[in-house]
Amino acid sequence: MTSPDFVSADGSPLAVYLALPAGDAPMLVHRAIRPESTILELGSGPGRLTRALVALGHDVTAVDDSPEMLAHVTGADCVAADAFELDLGRTFDVVLAASTLINRPGAEHRARLLEVASRHLRDGGSFIVERFEPGWLLSATDTAEECGPVRMVFEAGAITGSVRSAAMTYHLGGRSWRQEFDAEDLPDAVLEAEAAAVGLVVTRHLDDAGSWVGLTHR
Ligand SMILES: C[S@@+](CC[C@H](N)C(=O)[O-])C[C@H]1O[C@@H](n2cnc3c(N)ncnc32)[C@H](O)[C@@H]1O
Known part of the structure; x- marks a missing residue:
């Protein structure tokens, strides 16, 4: 089993993602999809959402580029691969991209992720997708919040165009990890236009903030 000290290439600490509660996300997704859906989950980490979706009756294939993260996933098929380059040669009822993967800066990255989703979805x-609430990145200030046993401290850095540089420090059980990242604001109009280019249509927001969006493959 992977050392609890493991940190993935994107700076996500394994120990933190093992400790964080799944929260409302699995039920939000479950309510938006058909029972017993086949789900391709991109960037699953050690299976925080995976486990709950499996328990809700779905057949999940978990993808992460860290085998060390996947070693902790239970109840799902696992694929160690770059989610932005994935081609499994099969389709699913649902593709799930949580944890703001879609906010990776650059239209070329979004296009690749949207293409991956389109390629792996059956018709209909x-x-x-989970994104930062539109506009939030560009107005964000320093914040701190408790998520289960984890204290999460967000530091807002510089803004360049629609991209925010930021850092998240996670505190858990006397230890701390600092994850620096850049994230690009993604308004509805941009998502709708870029999704349309690969045959995806934005159909609804799953939450009031518009962080969770449902798109359909036509
Ligand atoms: C912040 S963690 C979140 C994990 C999980 N989605 C959750 O909500 O608990 C992000 C995960 O995405 C994975 N990841 C980041 N970039 C990726 C990529 N290009 N392809 C596959 N996995 C990626 C990381 O290895 C990490 O496990």
């Missing part, structure tokens, strides 16, 4: 399938 759903792409469920």
Whole structure:
């Protein structure tokens, strides 16, 4: 089993993602899709959402580029691969991209992720994506919040165009990890236009903030 000290290439600490509660996300996704859906989950980490979706009756294939993260996933098929380059040669009822993967800066990255979703969805399938609430990145200030046993401290850095540089420090059990990242604001109009280019249509927001979006493959 992977050392609890492991940190993935994107700076996500394994120990933190093992400790964080799944919160409302699995039920939000579950309510938006059909029972017993096949789900391709991109960037699953050690299975925080995976486990709950499996328990809700779905058949999940978990993808992460860290085998060390996947070693902790239970109840799902696992694929160690870059989610932005994935081609499994099969389709699913649902593709799920949580954890703001879609906010990776650059239209070329979004296009690749949208293409991956489109390629892996059956006709009429759903792409469920979690993004930063539109506008939030550009107005964000320093914040701190408790998520289960984890204290999360967000530091807002510089803004360049629609991209925010930021850092998240996670505190858990006397230890701390600092993850620096850049994230690009993604308004509805941009998502709708870029999704349309790969045959995906934005159909609804799953939450009031518009952080969770459902798209359909036509
Ligand atoms: C912040 S963690 C979140 C994990 C999980 N989605 C959750 O909500 O608990 C992000 C995960 O995405 C993975 N990841 C980041 N970029 C990726 C990529 N290009 N392809 C596959 N996995 C990626 C990381 O290895 C990490 O496990």
